[in-house]
Amino acid sequence: MALKAVIFDMDGVLIDSEKFWTQAELDVFSSYGVQVTEDLAAQTKYMTTQEVTEFWYQRFPWENFDSSDLENKVVTRVIEMIQTKDCTMSGVQEFIRHLKNKDYKIGLATNAPLRVAHVVLEKLQVRDLFDTVHSSEFETHGKPHPAVYLTSAENLGISPEYCIAIEDSHSGLKAAKAAGMQTIVFTNNDESIDSDLADFKILNFSNALLPMFSE
Incomplete structure (x- = not known):
């Protein structure tokens, strides 16, 4: 055919760029008290950004949860790394x-x-x-x-x-x-x-x- x-x-x-997503998760979610472990991060590897945000919130809920704001922070961090790294x-x-x-x-x-x-x-x-x-x-x-x-x-x-x-x-x-x-x-x-x-x-x-x- x-x-x-x-x-x-x-x-x-x-x-x-997959390492960038892992780093962005660590940078963003750790600031909300999330314990981003290697094993848990591996589970998020092929999720959408929305799914990743919900994944961490369900395991380590925090106050004033704003899904779209968090997604934006992760994406912005990833874009910074894509633009500046080989x-x-x-x-x-x-x-x-x-x-x-x-x-x-x-x-x-x-x-x-x-x-x-x-x-x-x-x-x-x-x-x-x-x-x-x-x-x-x-x-x-x-x-x-x-x-x-x-x-x-x-x-x-x-x-x-x-x-x-x-x-x-x-x-x-x-x-x-x-x-x-x-x-x-x-x-x-x-x-x-x-x-x-x-x-x-x-x-x-x-x-x-x-x-x-x-x-």
């Missing part, structure tokens, strides 16, 4: 341009807020290459629910079976599969990572010569 669109996850695929995945800009030159539609589907996505695409200088940029903040459920991928395909005007998603997490791969898409797991050179939900594997973007992209 001929592919027509490639939809990218963001954190862990376009940029190496976090671009090596070779990803060239990989996206290669796909665009072959007339694939390009999408972004992320659990992160949309304003983070715009900052990332601006940092990578690839915003003009994306045909749709969509966030789970506009859906009732984030990944692993397929909504963000289904809407992305709809925005592209392409049926999900003609789309392939590039993800780094089980949660994201599950979402794309549930949407009816083919999947690629991106491992950032970790050869031990594998997934039964992935149709293909990319170790890094510099040498990502998959059959469907080299026609």
Whole structure:
């Protein structure tokens, strides 16, 4: 089946930023008396920002809880780190341009807020290459629910079976599969990572010569 669109996850695929979210959680929630442990933080890794905020509040409730204010503080902290630190995945800009030159539609589907996505695409200088940029903040459920991928395909005007998603997490791969898409797991050179939900594997973007992209 001929592919027509490639939809990218963001954190862990376009940029190496997952550590920024962990740091932002620590910085923001610790100031409210939350004990941000490594084990608990691992549970929030693939949640939406709203889900993360509710997660910590349920475990360490504090007075004057303002969900939107806290989400904003976390997101602002993450954006600061994205803008000031070297976090671009090596070779990803060239990989996206290669796909665009072959007339694939390009999408972004992320659990992160949309304003983070715009900052990332601006940092990578690839915003003009994306045909749709969509966030789970506009859906009732984030990944692993397929909504963000289904809407992305709809925005592209392409049926999900003609789309392939590039993800780094089980949660994201599950979402794309549930949407009816083919999947690629991106491992950032970790050869031990594998997934039964992935149709293909990319170790890094510099040498990502998959059959469907080299026609």
